[in-house]
Amino acid sequence: MEAVGAHESGAPAKQLARETGLALATTYHLLRTMVHDGYVRKLDDGTFVLGEKLGALHGGSRDQAALSRIRPTLTELRDGLSAAAYLTFYEDGEIRVAEIVDGPKAPRVDLWVGFEDAGHATALGKCVLRELDGEARADYLSRHTLNDLTPRTITHRAELLRRLDAAFHGPAVTDVEEYALGTACIAVPVRQGDTIGALGISLRADRTAGLASAVTTLVTTAERVSRRLSLTI
Structure with a gap:
């Protein structure tokens, strides 16, 4: 080039x-x-x-520079909670994974269905959907089928919206075996300027008792991530 x-x-x-x-x-x-x-x-x-498209390549380089600044924070989150850490953003109408930090003692969930098609079934996706305004949320749901990924997946739009509204005042959103059997996740919002995202972790389903205790750490880490991402814009 x-x-x-x-x-x-x-x-x-x-x-x-x-x-x-x-x-x-x-x-x-x-x-x-x-x-x-x-x-x-x-x-x-x-x-x-x-x-x-060369401009997009330069933009990607800037994005990678931003992620390199927050990767140590995500690593700290992973090690502190013994859980894989995930960062997603809502970009161009899709929920996309920006970064995953895992390890031998904190394996990532098997991403057998892409996040773009599973926003309704993941804590990260539902956290983003909760933060969207009504118009953006309706647009997303009009373009995505609520596929039945496990017996616990929410597949009815009215029920999904009810649960999103019920979770509106809480700091975190969870899913327990909605995306993958044997896995539980919890996520909190982050922002990069005007871009909405979510920071979350995944655990084995038999460790769900640890989800509630992880909220404070997640919220504090999300605030740090949002500040550092905003500085790179």
């Missing part, structure tokens, strides 16, 4: 191969991949220029 970026009017693959010292076949393969991903664009004359 540096070689492509050095030619504002575009450069052919053979020239880029010479400048980078790469075999021509390798250069073509890399260019095809970057064109497909949107980082490079092929012009009608066969030359290549940087693509529009």
Whole structure:
């Protein structure tokens, strides 16, 4: 991409191969991949220029810098509670995992269904949904099926909304075997500027007695995470 970026009017693959010292076949393969991903664009004359998605790559670098600042805090949370720690954000209408910090003594839950399709069944997802305004919440639910992941999963919209409203005044949201049998989770809100997110942990279901005692630690850690994320904007 540096070689492509050095030619504002575009450069052919053979020239880029010479400048980078790469075999021509390798250069073509890399260019095809970057064109497909949107980082490079092929012009009608066969030359290549940087693509529009490069800005997203820079944005991703900034996001990684922000996460690197809070990763030690998440590690401290994991070690203090002997539980895997998770950070999610609501971005572009989806609930997405930004970071997971786990370890041999604190294994992560098996993410057998992506968080984007399981917001209704995870403490992290429900925490985000609880924080959304009515319009954003309705939009999310209109685009996502409340799939039955376990016998405990909430699959009726009215019941989900009732529980979200019931949890509105509490600091934390929980799920006990709603996403995966044998696993319980608890989450509290975080923010990166105007972006809503959730910080949570997962435990074996037989350790649910530890969920209530973890709330204070989670809330304190979430405040630290929100402050540090806001400083990086």
